[in-house]
Amino acid sequence: MYPLSSSDEPFRATVRDNRGIPTLLSPWEFLEDYGIVHPSGCDVCSAYMKHVADASYSPHQPAFQIAFQDRKRAREDVYNRGVSEGIRRQKEEERDLRDSIERYHLERSQTRDELLSLRAQLDSTRADCDRLQEKLRLASAPPIAVAESLPKPSPPADPVPTPPELPRLPDCRLPYNKHPSRSVFRD
Numbered sequence: 001m002y003p004l005s006s007s008d009e010p011f012r013a014t015v016r017d018n019r020g021i022p023t024l025l026s027p028w029e030f031l032e033d034y035g036i037v038h039p040s041g042c043d044v045c046s047a048y049m050k051h052v053a054d055a056s057y058s059p060h061q062p063a064f065q066i067a068f069q070d071r072k073r074a075r076e077d078v079y080n081r082g083v084s085e086g087i088r089r090q091k092e093e094e095r096d097l098r099d100s101i102e103r104y105h106l107e108r109s110q111t112r113d114e115l116l117s118l119r120a121q122l123d124s125t126r127a128d129c130d131r132l133q134e135k136l137r138l139a140s141a142p143p144i145a146v147a148e149s150l151p152k153p154s155p156p157a158d159p160v161p162t163p164p165e166l167p168r169l170p171d172c173r174l175p176y177n178k179h180p181s182r183s184v185f186r187d
Contacts, residue, residue, distance in 0.1 A: 027039050027040045027041075028040065031045075031049070034049050034052070036049075
């Protein structure tokens, strides 16, 4: 690799998004190649980046390579511990969920048994109610033998219509003693 001079800018892949803030108020930039955020045009950061770049590409700095690998392993350890912790938490959550599901299944089973018991009790109560209603109906109705011997009720009597009035005829009856069958001189 070519050594960097102070006038050279080290691999400047910058990402600048000031979000509408004027440059004077937001002089920060992110250098993606180095993974750092630093003030734009900062000599300290440029010197650090030059130093890191020189050391990382120099085969004469094996201690730097070892330290670099140590840092890489430390980051991986942190990552792996995070992954391990995440797996542990996930297993714990799954165990809690299985316990909850088992508890809900048990509650559902108990509720189902209670429902079946209540339905059986309801059916029994309805049968008792039907039996008592039948008993009451039989007790309040007259016995069959008595009911058959009772005269059938006659239909309500319609009033006899009166005939239209006839004209009055003169009385043609003879007096009692003048009647031929009552004659005094009877033979």
